[in-house]
Amino acid sequence: MKIPLTLLAGALLAGLAVLAALVSFIWTPHDAAGMNIAARLLPPGGDHLLGTDHFGRDVLSMLMVGARTSIAVAIVAVGMGVALGVPLGLVAAAGRGGFADEIIMRGNDLIFAFPALVIAILITAVFGPSAVNAILAIGIFNTPVFARVTRGAALSLWTLDYIRAAEVAGKGRARISLEHILPNIANILIVQGTIQFSLGILAEAGLSYVGLGAQPPTPSWGRMLAEAQTMISLAPHLALIPGMAIVMTVLGLNLVGDGLRDLLDPRMRRAR
């Protein structure tokens, strides 16, 4: 099997962010929270490879620690979407056309009316801003996505002969869903998971940019951008670098998603 070039390029880009996040647990070039007013707003180069911010904090160190926040929020939010959405999708497909299916799909439509940002606004208005709220908001928004993808993929499987045979042989719908349907739609779910992961990174950045995500002193890419905004003419590197980190990570994940789809689902190759 030939590994698609997009997959390799994407894995390289996204892997860099994951590596930065992991390394930040044991080492950063400087203390990410260490302020040094004498060394404030330094341009990239020298001792501070990517420069310093208005408090003299090392941008590279903040970027590395910020990668943790972005990745953690996005991963947990995807996990939540999978944990809630996939069972719902399986139930809907198993009882296709029935009452449960109708309720689940209408519920899905309803959640789609609440963009992640609006959910975050609602949660924050009552509980105050935090990274957990960002996870909840993005996770809730992910749920109908996974439910819909799962249901769609499972529906086409339910018409296949071997599934029918299992049903005739007396296997329950729950067991068929778990033993035959789920393993066969895993590919599609992995691809969708990658896409939602990248959307989660974007959403987390947006939420923390407007102050609805991770709170100080936890560094996050979105908040680095928010803080850079007032100094954009003075120190453009502060605005450029975190943004490029987001673009690289999201682009990498999207390429991984495209590559995985090509690799795992040969039928998709023709359409592209």
Added chain:
Amino acid sequence: MIRYTASRLISLILSLIVASVVIFAVIEVIPGDPAAYMLGMNAAPETVAALRRDLGLEAGVLARYFAWVGGMLTGDFGMSYTYRVPVADLVAARLWVSLPLTLYALGLAVALALPVGVLAAARRGSVTDAGIMGAAQLGVAVPNFWFAMLLVLVFAINLRWFSAGGFPGWDQGFWPNVKALTLPAVALALPQAAILARVMRSALIETLDQDYIRTARAKGLSHGQAVMRHALRNALIPVLTIVGLQFSFLLAGAIIIENVFFLPGLGRLIFQGITQRDLIVVESVVMLLVFAVILVTFLVDLAYAAVDPRLRRR
């Protein structure tokens, strides 16, 4: 079509009812006492009691819910606690920033994405196609608020073609406001245009593979004629659905972009509401946003069914 419209209408109303219950529950029931929450921990008991009276919190939960919904239906969104003016007035003023911004961005996204997507599909596999799809791949990965900051850096700070933010107000004439909304609209439109161009391309490619296109070509139509006369119309159906869906993303995105450009829109209103714990404002504006999204979904469903009779059966 009448039966379909009726069934979609019922589902629209049900969605609105459920959405209003959810919003009401989150804002007014979960915090316990909204009056105490809005005033903070150090408020005197008399102040809390006065606000409770103002907000009508003495009444039961059900009565309050119906009062809120009833008020919304008659255009009474309640009184802002911090501004001391009707929320409806605040919203009306802000809507004239957020709505034009959203529509401007939607227009830009469509105007950019459709021709580019068609070009990529018509020249599938060419260098043009690869270039367009590469740009789209990048466009999807760019956060709109960061792109907005880059636009400010280049076009407002360095070139000085546009101002870095602010909004003159519609009483200052049409063009100054269009100019003020241009950078925000471009920032909002680019990522959505990238998505739309990809949808346009794959929809058109799928149509071009159909038998009737081969027939049209066999009848002597050129490739370009086949694309324009037969394929494009059919390929536009899925594209229109995505355009409808994008409205909600753009509206939500506008809330964030307004922050970059200091535009006095619904987004600023909602964030001020959050920081000042003005739950009445947050509740009403969120309901309004959700209403807009549900309404657009409904209209897209109808438009879709009008174009494609097969869908009316559901």
